[in-house]
Amino acid sequence: MRYLPNTEQEIAAMLEVIGASSQDDLFATIPSECRRKNPMKLPPAMTEWELNQHMDKLADQVSGTHHNNVFVGAGSYHHHVPASVSYLLGRSEFSTAYTPYQPEISQGTLQAIYEYQSLVTRLLGMDVANASMYDGASGLAEALLMAIRVSRRNKVAVSKAIHPNYRQVVNTYFKPTGYEIIELPYRPDGRSDLAALSDITDLAAIAVQSPNFFGCIEDLESVALKAHEDSKTLMVACFTEPLAYGLLKNPGSLGADIACGEGQSFGIPQSFGGPGLGMFAAKKAYVRSMPGRLVGRTVDRDGKGGFVLTLATREQHIRRDKATSNICSNQGLCATAAAMYMASLGGTGLRGLATLNYDKSAYLKKRMIQAGLRLPFEAPTFNEFVVKLPAEFEQKYQQLLKKKIVAGLPLAPYYPELAGCHLFCVTETFSKQDMDTLVEEVAA
Amino acid sequence: MKEITQLNLPEDVLYADDHEWVRKDDGTVKIGISDYAQDQLGDIVYVELPQVGDKFDQKEAFGSLESVKAVSELFMPVGGEVVAVNAGLEAAPELVNTAPYTDGWMVEIKPKDPAELESLMSKDAYVEMLKGL
Numbered sequence: 001m002r003y004l005p006n007t008e009q010e011i012a013a014m015l016e017v018i019g020a021s022s023q024d025d026l027f028a029t030i031p032s033e034c035r036r037k038n039p040m041k042l043p044p045a046m047t048e049w050e051l052n053q054h055m056d057k058l059a060d061q062v063s064g065t066h067h068n069n070v071f072v073g074a075g076s077y078h079h080h081v082p083a084s085v086s087y088l089l090g091r092s093e094f095s096t097a098y099t100p101y102q103p104e105i106s107q108g109t110l111q112a113i114y115e116y117q118s119l120v121t122r123l124l125g126m127d128v129a130n131a132s133m134y135d136g137a138s139g140l141a142e143a144l145l146m147a148i149r150v151s152r153r154n155k156v157a158v159s160k161a162i163h164p165n166y167r168q169v170v171n172t173y174f175k176p177t178g179y180e181i182i183e184l185p186y187r188p189d190g191r192s193d194l195a196a197l198s199d200i201t202d203l204a205a206i207a208v209q210s211p212n213f214f215g216c217i218e219d220l221e222s223v224a225l226k227a228h229e230d231s232k233t234l235m236v237a238c239f240t241e242p243l244a245y246g247l248l249k250n251p252g253s254l255g256a257d258i259a260c261g262e263g264q265s266f267g268i269p270q271s272f273g274g275p276g277l278g279m280f281a282a283k284k285a286y287v288r289s290m291p292g293r294l295v296g297r298t299v300d301r302d303g304k305g306g307f308v309l310t311l312a313t314r315e316q317h318i319r320r321d322k323a324t325s326n327i328c329s330n331q332g333l334c335a336t337a338a339a340m341y342m343a344s345l346g347g348t349g350l351r352g353l354a355t356l357n358y359d360k361s362a363y364l365k366k367r368m369i370q371a372g373l374r375l376p377f378e379a380p381t382f383n384e385f386v387v388k389l390p391a392e393f394e395q396k397y398q399q400l401l402k403k404k405i406v407a408g409l410p411l412a413p414y415y416p417e418l419a420g421c422h423l424f425c426v427t428e429t430f431s432k433q434d435m436d437t438l439v440e441e442v443a444a
Numbered sequence: 445m446k447e448i449t450q451l452n453l454p455e456d457v458l459y460a461d462d463h464e465w466v467r468k469d470d471g472t473v474k475i476g477i478s479d480y481a482q483d484q485l486g487d488i489v490y491v492e493l494p495q496v497g498d499k500f501d502q503k504e505a506f507g508s509l510e511s512v513k514a515v516s517e518l519f520m521p522v523g524g525e526v527v528a529v530n531a532g533l534e535a536a537p538e539l540v541n542t543a544p545y546t547d548g549w550m551v552e553i554k555p556k557d558p559a560e561l562e563s564l565m566s567k568d569a570y571v572e573m574l575k576g577l
Contacts, residue, residue: 288490288510313515322515 063406065270069434070406071364073384073425074213075136075163075240076273077265080429085267085340094336099329103309109332110307114295116339123245123342123350124259125252126281130292131330133278136262137169140207140238142280142291142325143260144170147205147234148179149289149324155180156205159192161212163240164414184208190216190377190386194226203227207236209261210251211244213414214377214423215384224255234258234286241265242279244382246354258282267341268334277334288314291325353428357383361426364435368424371443376421384425386411389442391420400441407442445483448574452479454545458564460521461573462503465545466564469552472527473561476549477509477518477540480574485511488540491533493550499525502560506551509540522560524553 006014011023020026027035046054063070065078089095093108100106113131120129133139144156158167160183174181182200187193192208206227210218220237227235237251239261245251251259263277264270282290288311296310316323345353361383369375374388387408400407408422415421426435457465463481467474482488490510500506502523509516529551533539539548555561565573 288492313510313513319515322517 062272063401063404065429068404068406069430069438071424071426071430071438072406072409073215073241073427074409074423075165075262075264076270076276077241077243077383077425077427078270078429079243079265079427081267081269082341082344084344085337088340089267089333089337095333097332099332100309103312104306107307110295110309112336112339113330113332114297114307115343116335117295119339119342120263120279121281122347123242123250124256124279124281125250126256126259127252127284128287128290128294129279129281130290130294132263132332132335133260133280133292133327134331135274135276135278136238136240136260136264137163137166137278138173138327139260139262139278139280140166140236141170141173142278142327143236143238143258144205144207145173145177146258146282146286146289146291146324147236150234150286151204151232153202153204153232154178155182155200155203156207157182157184157197157200157203159184159186159208159212159218161186161190161192161214161216161218162207162209162238163213166209166238166240186212186214188377190214190379191218192223194223197226201230203230203233205234205236205258207238209238209240210248211239211241211382211384213240214379214386215381215425216377216379217244217248217382220249220251220254220256227257228255236260239279241382241384243350243354243357246350246352247358248354248382252281252283257286263334263338266338267344268337275331275334277331277338279338287311289324292327293330354382356428357426360428360430360435361385363432364424364426364439367435367439368442371439373443376418383427384423386418386421386423388421393420393422393442396442403441405438405441407438446479448480448571451483451574452545453567453570455567457545458521458561458566459570459573460519460564462519462521464519464521466521466561467545467549468561472552472554473522473524474549474552475521476544478570479544482541482544482548485509485514485516487512488537491530491537491540491550493529493533494526496526496529499523499556500553501556502563510537518550520553521564522553522555523557524555526551527554528552 097109100109103110117129133142148154158181184196185193206223208218208223210220212218224235227233234257235255237256237259242263243265260280263279268277293309293315294311296308298308300306314324316326316328365385368387376388377386397407408424411418411421411423457467459465463478465476465478488509488511492508494506500520500523502520504520505517506520507518530549
């Protein structure tokens with residue numbers, strides 16, 4: 001996208017066509033009390049190199065992944081973005097396309113979304129995926145509302161090992177509805193405790209995240225079996241790290257009815273926390289209760305292939321207050337990036353990369369244990385895990401920040417009972433030396 | 445779209461102002477939508493129906509019809525309990541278009557209050573209503 005200012009001559013030419021004598025004349029219909037009287041207080045213009053220096057200085061105030069070893073994931077992961085994805089995504093056909101409001105004329109946009117949907121269903125082992133939600137958190141909230149629509153019940157069970165921010169978003173969505181949220185505790189091994197469900201009936205859904213916020217891989221199959229003891233209860237499998245499904249059994253094959261989560265790991269930069277990508281997939285039986293939009297493939301009257309927005313009749317702009325969701329758009333560019341990323345890696349590449357993440361993380365885990373640190377949770381993990389640090393670690397954490405190392409995410413603000421525990425993440429972008437240095441510093 | 449004179453409006457059913465029809469059976473009634481309604485909606489691609497045992501009041505929404513253009517609610521012409529649903533519509537929703545009064549029926553209910561049937565229209569009254577639309 002280009003942002004070129006108009007020249008005086010161009011402005012004059014446009015005003016002449018419109019028939020306005022000046023810019024003030026053009027904007028005359030805007031009441032004067034709505035208009036700024038004084039010029040904006042802006043610093044003098046910088047040269048391009050001055051601006052770059054200014055931005056670098058601002059960037060240095062935070063521990064970004066460019067110049068620091070940030071051993072933090074917790075919902076936003078530092079993965080390498082292949083140059084092919086950045087290049088293709090920067091093409092103006094993709095980067096300037098707005099959400100298709102006259103969809104069928106935008107065949108290229110629809111095909112990109114269709115490919116994204118197909119790849120998401122394969123990754124997650126589900127029948128249908130939508131064109132995407134805003135992010136993982138809104139995806140989970142929408143999944144729970146969908147389960148309530150499908151089951152015609154008003155109570156959901158949500159694991160405490162789901163990302164705390166996601167649960168906060170769910171609470172916000174649910175606040176005006178009167179629907180009930182039951183919190184499932186986690187077991188000493190770091191996985192969700194299903195025993196708490198034994199006395200609870202009439203659930204619309206049981207939701208867990210895998211790998212969960214502590215990095216632990218949940219036993220999705222057991223959760224699905226527990227949910228399906230009641231024919232109306234849906235199993236919702238949430239995730240923040242979809243790369244895990246390059247290696248682990250996918251939610252669909254383990255019995256999930258809805259799989260949803262964050263797709264940032266797939267070719268989308270961390271960008272200070274957003275934008276993200278809400279991946280959302282379900283069993284085909286529930287397709288008409290799915291939120292958001294869906295691109296379908298069909299043939300025209302001459303038998304030629306093409307793409308359409310299908311089931312749009314259930315979207316907000318047509319169905320108003322009866323719509324399946326109040327979201328009437330999708331994360332078009334981020335979804336396209338994820339499709340390009342998955343296609344670039346392919347099934348084998350995704351598996352290889354997932355294995356690399358698992359292996360590197362296992363290495364750091366082993367080194368931490370050898371250094372005498374305790375890992376409070378025993379459940380298997382993917383590329384994140386929790387470490388209990390010594391009482392005096394807080395001071396060292398600050399010192400390490402100066403050495404450009406971010407030693408995990410302190411869990412106390414989210415789980416007071418886990419004070420002194422940090423959540424560590426290792427992706428393919430860390431070297432053996434990065435990890436060795438971390439362990440030496442932490443154990444010193 | 446059909447002219448009013450072209451509509452198939454049988455005399456053995458009663459009509460509701462939301463364009464559903466009701467046919468009395470032995471203690472139960474069958475419910476569907478009129479030829480006018482199916483013609484207005486266009487090609488029906490999906491029929492969402494309630495479950496047997498669900499109870500509805502008169503005028504309450506009991507399901508929805510999805511055409512290529514829109515999703516429309518279905519309203520109960522009389523209140524009661526659902527005793528049967530037309531499972532054939534799942535595979536062949538177009539029956540609502542091709543045979544609205546026979547194979548395209550939607551639900552069979554046991555009316556809660558048969559007096560509610562008296563609020564419905566005969567064919568002639570329904571035609572008068574359509575002329576006013």
